[in-house]
Amino acid sequence: MAKEEVQDRYGIVYFIFVLLGTGTLLPWNVFLTEKEFYDVRLHVQPFNGYITENFMSLFCLVFNTANLIALGFLVKFQKHLSLRVLVLQPLVITFIMLLSTAALALRTEIPGDLMAKFTLPSLALMGLCMAFLQGGTMQLASIFSISHIRGVVSGIAVGGLVTSILSFVSQLRAQGAGGDEPQTAADVAPAAFMYFSASAAVIGACIAGYWAIPMLPYGRYKLLLAGIIDDPKERKMLTVDEDYEEPLLTVVEGPDNGPSTSAGTRTETTRAAIISVESDYTIYSRTWQQRNAFHIYCTALFLCLCVTMSTHPGISSFICSVDNPAKVSPCASRNDKPGIVGRIQGDLFVPLLFVLFSLGDFLGRFLSGYGPWAHGAPKPLTILAYAVLRCGVAGAILFCHLVTPTPWLLDEYLSQDYWPWAVILLLGCTQGHLISTICMHAPSTLMPTEQSKYGPVTSFAISAGCFVGSFVSMYLSSVFQSH
Numbered sequence: 377m378a379k380e381e382v383q384d385r386y387g388i389v390y391f392i393f394v395l396l397g398t399g400t401l402l403p404w405n406v407f408l409t410e411k412e413f414y415d416v417r418l419h420v421q422p423f424n425g426y427i428t429e430n431f432m433s434l435f436c437l438v439f440n441t442a443n444l445i446a447l448g449f450l451v452k453f454q455k456h457l458s459l460r461v462l463v464l465q466p467l468v469i470t471f472i473m474l475l476s477t478a479a480l481a482l483r484t485e486i487p488g489d490l491m492a493k494f495t496l497p498s499l500a501l502m503g504l505c506m507a508f509l510q511g512g513t514m515q516l517a518s519i520f521s522i523s524h525i526r527g528v529v530s531g532i533a534v535g536g537l538v539t540s541i542l543s544f545v546s547q548l549r550a551q552g553a554g555g556d557e558p559q560t561a562a563d564v565a566p567a568a569f570m571y572f573s574a575s576a577a578v579i580g581a582c583i584a585g586y587w588a589i590p591m592l593p594y595g596r597y598k599l600l601l602a603g604i605i606d607d608p609k610e611r612k613m614l615t616v617d618e619d620y621e622e623p624l625l626t627v628v629e630g631p632d633n634g635p636s637t638s639a640g641t642r643t644e645t646t647r648a649a650i651i652s653v654e655s656d657y658t659i660y661s662r663t664w665q666q667r668n669a670f671h672i673y674c675t676a677l678f679l680c681l682c683v684t685m686s687t688h689p690g691i692s693s694f695i696c697s698v699d700n701p702a703k704v705s706p707c708a709s710r711n712d713k714p715g716i717v718g719r720i721q722g723d724l725f726v727p728l729l730f731v732l733f734s735l736g737d738f739l740g741r742f743l744s745g746y747g748p749w750a751h752g753a754p755k756p757l758t759i760l761a762y763a764v765l766r767c768g769v770a771g772a773i774l775f776c777h778l779v780t781p782t783p784w785l786l787d788e789y790l791s792q793d794y795w796p797w798a799v800i801l802l803l804g805c806t807q808g809h810l811i812s813t814i815c816m817h818a819p820s821t822l823m824p825t826e827q828s829k830y831g832p833v834t835s836f837a838i839s840a841g842c843f844v845g846s847f848v849s850m851y852l853s854s855v856f857q858s859h
Contacts, residue, residue, distance in 0.1 A: 397531020
């Protein structure tokens with residue numbers, strides 16, 4: 377009788393992967409949602425006018441360029457790197473950088489140009505770290521199960537939602553019930569310090585969670601079977617039984633480096649098993665769509681992020697309430713209405729849009745666990761069509777009430793505040809649902825010897841989509857503004 381697999385008691389390992397997913401995109405989410413902070417800090421004299429006017433586009437471009445370069449490296453070399461390099465070390469670097477940024481937020485006397493010189497290289501470094509975390513965390517989750525992969529992508533959505541809400545609250549408290557006077561660096565510094573410090577604490581928890589995985593029975597069991605950690609005595613206890621068939625991934629050693637099993641030497645058994653599995657796999661991969669399923673999935677991932685980044689946040693961050701009196705960017709801090717309504721129609725309108733996008737992203741990833749696509753891989757061309765159709769949702773942002781540095785040239789067809797709210801919510805929901813569905817099912821489209829491609833290639837597709845989308849955003853912003 378085969379030995380029963382060790383269980384993830386209380387779902388602890390699953391929740392660690394949710395936490396790691398939260399930490400994977402935390403730097404991106406933190407800097408993205410602190411737009412209002414940088415709107416103030418980068419305007420401290422002396423400052424660079426081009427950077428202050430285009431900070432969101434430059435942020436996306438610098439972060440995604442570094443991320444894309446690192447992922448291009450990982451596609452080729454990730455299989456030679458340890459999880460310590462892929463996960464632990466990037467987490468430590470990110471932790472240090474967030475603490476440094478928190479400390480710098482209190483230095484309100486630093487001029488805007490010097491703040492930009494620190495911020496942009498920091499974004500490049502954290503973009504590089506995020507690439508390693510993306511590839512490493514998804515690769516680690518794929519060793520466990522589809523549920524753990526969904527835990528990672530759900531954690532990414534949770535991180536985006538929480539950071540958006542915290543940024544909204546900090547912006548609300550920064551100005552409070554004060555008058556119409558513009559905010560200064562001293563006004564925004566305390567809230568920003570707390571925000572960056574709390575984000576560093578989350579990364580610290582991710583570091584602790586990473587260390588905890590091999591100490592938990594279920595985590596250790598899976599890592600032993602995958603050959604990530606090696607304890608010959610413990611592995612023999614787990615895998616050698618007269619009626620127990622040794623898992624394929626455990627057979628990674630030659631006859632001189634590890635014990636033999638009742639089936640023969642490790643190397644011979646491994647090669648025979650892989651050839652058998654891959655031969656069986658090809659029987660079910662006769663059509664073009666099935667043979668290229670993984671590549672089509674990755675193309676859909678690329679399009680998904682490219683479509684999103686083409687208008688959000690580079691262009692959507694210029695949306696103001698139709699009742700806002702501002703004629704040029706940024707939105708006025710409030711209109712003539714009192715209390716929270718005046719603030720929502722004023723400086724809180726864009727932070728609210730970020731909250732709605734993150735909420736939609738979270739809901740989309742949550743809903744991916746239900747319906748027919750939760751239990752079986754959808755047809756690749758169906759997923760690709762889904763990604764293409766999102767262009768209509770993203771394009772709708774161009775026809776909202778946009779208050780840019782120079783007049784916006786397109787007609788304002790969506791002239792009520794509920795339109796950008798609905799469009800941004802739908803954009804986030806479709807993105808989250810599409811990404812989660814693809815990430816859950818992409819590993820099943822790969823043959824056993826190709827499994828190492830999953831983490832770096834899917835992450836590369838996501839980063840490449842963000843990178844290209846950033847250029848599209850800058851192009852659209854330039855073309856549709858008067859000069």
